[in-house]
Amino acid sequence: MYVGRFVVVGPGIGGYRVSSRSFPNRRVADRDGTLTVAPTPDAPPTDNPYVSYNCLRTVDRADGPVAVVGNGSHVDPVTEKLGLGYPARDALALSLLALDFEKDDYDTPRVAGVVGAETATVATVRRDGLVVREVDEPTLVATYEADDPEPFALDADDAAGAARELYDHEFEHAVCAAGVTVGAGGEGVDSAFVNE
Ligand SMILES: NC(=O)c1ncn([C@@H]2O[C@H](COP(=O)(O)O)[C@@H](O)[C@H]2O)c1NC=O
Numbered sequence: 001m002y003v004g005r006f007v008v009v010g011p012g013i014g015g016y017r018v019s020s021r022s023f024p025n026r027r028v029a030d031r032d033g034t035l036t037v038a039p040t041p042d043a044p045p046t047d048n049p050y051v052s053y054n055c056l057r058t059v060d061r062a063d064g065p066v067a068v069v070g071n072g073s074h075v076d077p078v079t080e081k082l083g084l085g086y087p088a089r090d091a092l093a094l095s096l097l098a099l100d101f102e103k104d105d106y107d108t109p110r111v112a113g114v115v116g117a118e119t120a121t122v123a124t125v126r127r128d129g130l131v132v133r134e135v136d137e138p139t140l141v142a143t144y145e146a147d148d149p150e151p152f153a154l155d156a157d158d159a160a161g162a163a164r165e166l167y168d169h170e171f172e173h174a175v176c177a178a179g180v181t182v183g184a185g186g187e188g189v190d191s192a193f194v195n196e
Pocket residue numbers: 004005018019020021022023037048050051071072102104105106108109143
């Protein structure tokens with residue numbers, strides 16, 4: 001099955017995978033702790049505005065660090081609002097509604113998640129609606145097919161394991177993946193990615 005891009009988030013752990021039929025020549029790069037998706041140097045030129053973006057950012061809050069994952073430019077305003085103290089639900093709802101689904105040939109939904117040490121919130125904005133949901137177990141939402149949040153059996157317990165597990169998942173056309181853990185009690189954030 002092809003589901004396009006997807007996030008998985010649960011309390012303390014999350015991840016994101018790029019699956020792509022149209023733009024497979026991409027990879028994740030780490031820029032000072034922010035993970036960015038971008039075309040490889042040998043990728044054909046494109047003017048599609050949706051294929052390069054920050055897919056994972058973290059921010060420290062009074063109640064501890066949080067991580068944001070997502071499939072587009074909305075990751076930035078979500079992170080910034082979290083840094084200003086907005087609740088995760090509000091940061092996601094405001095940012096996703098402002099940017100809305102992508103204006104491409106598929107009305108591609110935006111998907112996102114916020115991971116705290118003991119909390120997680122998953123969200124998507126599609127042409128037909130906005131969903132923002134707190135979750136207490138790993139939960140997936142994808143751009144296509146699985147476009148409503150659903151439970152996901154994530155076995156990994158560290159960032160590298162999460163990135164690997166999402167990358168290796170049977171959903172078709174894996175391109176690259178990122179994983180993140182957010183620890184309680186000052187353990188902080190760890191992130192990892194897979195490019196193959
Ligand atoms: N975030 C991404 O990595 C991303 N990659 C592709 N898209 C959009 O989705 C469309 C379909 O891409 P594909 O055939 O690879 O699933 C692309 O034309 C582009 O507008 C993306 N936008 C949202 O997922």
